[in-house]
Amino acid sequence: MFREAFEILTFRGGFNTNVVLLGTTLLGVAAGVVGVFALLRKRSLVADALAHATLPGIGLAFLAAIGLGLTDAARSLPVLLLGAGVTGVLGVGAIQWLLAKTRLTEDAAIGLVLGGFFGAGVVVLSVVQGSAAGASAGLSKLIYGQTAAMGTRDVALMAGVAGAAVVVALLLLKEMSLVCFDEGFAAVGGWPVGVLDATMLALVVVVTVSGLQAVGLLLVVALLIIPAVSARFWTEDLKKLVVLAGGLGGLCGYAGSAVSALAPRQPTGAVIVLVGGGVFVVSLLLAPKRGVLAAVWRRLNFRMRLAADHLLERSFETREPGAPGADNPAGYALDASEVAALGERRGWGVAMRAMLRLHVARRGLGRLAYDGSFTPSHAGLARGRSVAANHTKWEKFLHERAGVDVTHLDWTVDQVEHVEVAQDETNGEAR
């Protein structure tokens, strides 16, 4: 099993496997790169409608070729894909028309085109099946995708598409980023926004159509969306985003077709998309800045800091400043009932207490004992002093400068006291 997997992954799994592997990898790269622009222009689902709208074109191209007596042409992929491209573009045009000329909103326009064109495609396919049974077997493969039928010419097509998409994206990177992030500014600056937009859509069309054979028209949109969305978690820089999305897309294609080559009855398109789903979940959870775990960690740390501040402030305020022995932290200890009262007021649960215990110990701010009492350290005492001072500064500022009523001060200060103030003594200005 592992040996087999290794062989497939290193392109030693036989000629046909290699062809599929190479083709889907290239497709993934192209879809990832182009998908970035679709994502940034909020066109992800337009691409889905486009993919669904290719179905009538596939059927009509087949019927047209049969009608002209070209049975060979009817079975050839380029002819079918040409038809697919034509109705795909028509579908996108229909969305734009509905948005520009009617009061329908974007979701309705996309859904109408997606459903309507696909319905028309279903009708055309049933005509195909009724009129030329048997000859149409290849058509429904484009709905779910069938990589097994991929040949070297198809891989050459995908290589061409991927290469072209990458080159166009790199050449127009500056212009496209301008249109993506500030359309109005681009237009004012004299850039041909319409042409650039059309170029982006054309790239989406080309990638979608060339992906039909590998992943099928129902799932090709996933290849456009998932790498781009996943890459977006890892970087804020457009250049890196494009490179990363291309890489992730290639990874999905590569790993997906390798996995599906390992076991029978695993449709390549679906496996590629599921690998993409895995990549997405990993990105969603683990990305360093935008990831969910990072966000949870940051939030937890923040809450711990606030809770520790409250605890230290409370402990500092147990004694009048300047009293004898004011420098001895032991004199500021809180007993269990005092900590419990504070905890009740701040809504600390059991888990919160346990984490707070770790937090203050780790930062050397004091010791929250298991019996519930708290003794600050020197550092903790200093921190408590500065928090209390900060509280006072805010109170003064909000009362004197922001006109907050005395009766409202307590609550208002509570909202802002954790923002450190650098106060200019002479005018009370908070910076």
Next chain:
Amino acid sequence: MSFSLALDLFPWAAATLAALCCALLGNFLVLRRQGLLGDAISHAVLPGLVAAFLLTGGRSGVAMFAGAAIAGLATVALAEAVQRLGRVEPGAALGVVFSVMFALGVLLIEQAAARSVDLDADCVLYGQLETLVWFEAPPQAGFAWLASPAVWSEIVAATPRQVWTLLVVFLICVAFVVALFKELRLVSFDAQLAASQGIRDRWMHGLLMTLVAAATVAAFEAVGSILVIAMLIAPAATARLLTDRLVTQVLVSLMTALAAATLGYAGASSVPAWLGHAFAGRPFPAVNAAGSIVVIAGGLVFVAALLSPSHGLVAKRLRLLAYARRTALDDLLISLLRQELSGTSPLPAAVWAKRAVRRATAAQLIDGQDPPRLTDAGRARAADLLRAHRLWETYLVNEADLAPDHVHQPAHTLEHLPPTLTPDAPATATTDPHGRPLRP
């Protein structure tokens, strides 16, 4: 076309009921700009259906419904979670979730097919209306059976499970909309106000999504998810283009769905037959009924977008044209009057808008000579217009604080408004800001 009790009754009933269910629910999706949630759900129920199928080993209605409903609601919840937690754009979040769910479904189906289980994705997409054929139907010509109670009771006894399911789901949807109409309306148009009134948006949303999932599941066996996707949006969109009132919109969408289902169903067999007779001398085989219903529904949206009296492109165009015509005529008359008042020599007919001159001559507002001169009727109307122009100028200076040398252009536009909107003359003023009399 001919209607056959055996071949057509139950398939037609199933398609129509499915279309009506979706149209009813779709109104609220379209208003809330969530039309694509229906699309996502109908893709994403696939793994739920297959999982239920594999677990129970058969087409148990309850299990499949539960599986699909869970998958559908999970999709909505996941998409929301991805959108919120990952700060992903809503469309992309939806796309990621439903395409992964659908891929999972496709994979599961392949695995199931390995165990030679009778289930395939095509059936989920396009449905199998032909499975509803009623083989033991009593022979009946035309629609005579409508008046025959005996046949009716036979029909009720023979109604297949899929049609009963759809009927029940449709009635539940109707009950839901009727019972919660006020809440649905508020949530659809002003979610904040609804929240302040104590209406739980999340609950309404969840209920709506559950029903969409239910409609998808009920519809899938008979007509396929493609009909669901289109019918959730197309009838509501058609109605939205025809009316601004929600009650009317809901009723119109139901009628649209009924029309699309009936026409599409009839057309699926009769149009190919007719074309076949016309061109090949033998009937072409019928096309997919679900697909043709969707095509008709899409066509109805297109027709509504063009021909709607209130929001249609043709009506808008005509309104614009009528306005342009009136403005051209008004401008001709008022210019001729200004010429007369200033005593300059009249300009030849060729400088005026040709069609305006023709229309004014026909209405006997000008005398038809070259250069044209106003008739008495024309002069009276031109005087009204000029007075309106000067009153607007006065108003703009006095009330809108515009400088006197900036008011001609706006007044030139405003003078074409209906006379009832023209401001009254100020009590003391007898002249406009340029010192010309208000009564020319």
